[in-house]
Amino acid sequence: MKPLEIAHLSVRYGDVVALDDVCLAVGAGEIVALVGPSGSGKSTLAAAAMDLLPIEAIEQGVVRIEGTDIRTLPEKRLEALRGGRVGIVFQEPATALNPALTIGRQIAEVLELHSDLGRSEIAAEVDRLLAEVGLGLSARRFPHTLSGGQRQRVAIAMAIAARPALLLADEPTASLDPVAQAEIAALLQSLVRRRGMGLLLVTHDFALARRIADRVVALDQGRLGEPALVEIGPPKREYPTRGGPMLVLNQVTRTYPAKRGRVAALTEISLLLARGETLAVIGASGSGKSTLARVALGLDTPDSGRVTLGGRDWATARGAARRAMRRRVQAVFQDPGASFDPRQTAERIVAEPLHLLDRISAEERRAKVAEVLAQVGLPADAMERLPQAFSGGQRQRIAIARALILKPDLILFDEALSALDPALREEIIALLLQLQAELGLTYLFIAHDMDLVRRMADRVLVLRAGRAVACGALEEVFDRPTDPYLAAMLA
């Protein structure tokens, strides 16, 4: 009996077909990865496996967990199934855990519901589970004292506590930094092998899927198919001609007040970014990447050291000179959901940097917005809509349009592409390379994504705890990674 068998499953919401005649099985000890872009029906399939589809969904076909058709089961038996024979790991461990309960209590709750162990046996089992997921921590810790990766380990401990036959993992690594991602992936793989569970891994990360899964199946618009491989070839780019120094950081240090004394977010960072060049800044969360971005953008003032943009110093430029500097630099931020005012139309959002121009008529403004929207491949009627009306990829285009409207010399991307699914990311990367070739733009990337860095960057700066631990041409830094964090990410 296989942990999960899905036969000819179709799900419709009204006229919208979410799943179309899907057949899928997960064997014991097998890892099946389900990949697909957002909206392809991945979540619907996962929900169907637990009989948790919303009430308005119309379902056809069979879903069997260990040979039992779950749609014939009464609600009571289903409840025992969920969290019992089927364990679930969600994307966001921060919201999957109850902040008011200790991690031990939350794992114990699963055992109380789904096993007949006594009190002292449960306590022992909780400690054993924490050890099994690689957490040498006290069961009395609260979730907020843990890192994202540690929280995900707790969530996994909860999911496997009742010794399920099937584990469902919905984007289990999407919210983690690359090191934690690699660790969680390895943990899932070893747990599946050791316990002989089936694992259905839902993800949009092809690389992860290929690394740990026995089989990869792709969903596209509700249909199963062969995974369309996104080939990662050698960088196909025309190098624009390099110019003089665009951005220079000289011995920049920035500290923040802490409980005792001050903590350094950046320590004596120096870098030179030439016109037309692309630099990637890499580092774990908390390594000072975002501080570096703010300092470079003139939004934050360093304690010591100089930051110059096009030869002018942020610290001394005032009035008109500062406005002139502002016109030369723009940024695209990580979360397209948070980087727009939800009450402004796309036209106002994209037009915002035009504030830096002294005089501009309403018609000129509209014309400029229309031009730049066309440049990033958005229809002209996008102007009137609110940001919520756009998909993730379209929003990122709006963010890029806003960064482009003043034709700046330097654009900073703060994790700006990490939330996109692969197909969209390809499009955006192509767009950015094209714009760089056409306009001679300088890019500063702050990135997690090594694939992106390989394809875009000329040079790399690796940060750890606010210090530069490696800096140089992409090939030099990547071929002989001296920093353990970088080595872990490249592995």
Add this chain to the structure above:
Amino acid sequence: MSRWGGPILLGLILAAALLSLVWTPWDVAAIDVAHRLEPASAAHWLGTDHLGRDLLSMLMAGARPSLGVAALALAIGLAGGVPLGLIAAARPGWVDELVARGADILFAFPAILLALLVIAILGPGATHAALAIGLFNIPVFARVTRASARAIWTRDFILAARLAGKGQILISLEHVLPNVAGPLVVQASLQLSLAVLAEAGLSFLGLGAQPPAVSWGRMVADAQTLIGTAPSLVLLPGLAIVVTVFAINLTGEALRDSIAPETGL
């Protein structure tokens, strides 16, 4: 009740108050001792009070100080509190501390006693009652604005606005204020209904609108000795206060539903 129930009810009360400016069934001040304490009749739809005044006319006219004082108090609170909250959120550090601790200190005083103190200094009257109530609305709005605005200031679109060279004042007006409007509307409806209650309380104590002006709180106070013989003299103005507060709360909820949902805050 549908989402229109509250606004319609509040609109009717407002309409009655406005109508009473130009027309009431009887002259509110006309004393007619011969017809005192009459039950409801064709001439006097809700009967008369202990001085023979028409109760319906008094209820209509009584809505004016209630709503007027409450609205003025709300305006004082908004005009004082919202800018303070916006400034505090825009300027972390000592400015923020000053506003936050100032609000804490004002909250530490028992509001009703301080209101009595304000009126003792300025003298009783509708405007002074509004001032006394409005003073305590200021820290409420400062706090709500500050808390919501601080959350807005951490979002990336504020960084984008700073990159566009916009200053704190412009960002506060263009980006922060529209995005804190939802919580402010909810708080405003709450404070408006509290102000109606506070006005009724002050009038009950004789510190609100002064005779010959009529107010619901004063009507309750005047009739309290007659509660055994003519209970409607107490119940009707009391009911008017309750219905008004209820209508304001429903309106606030309807407004929030129409303003807040798309902001995702």
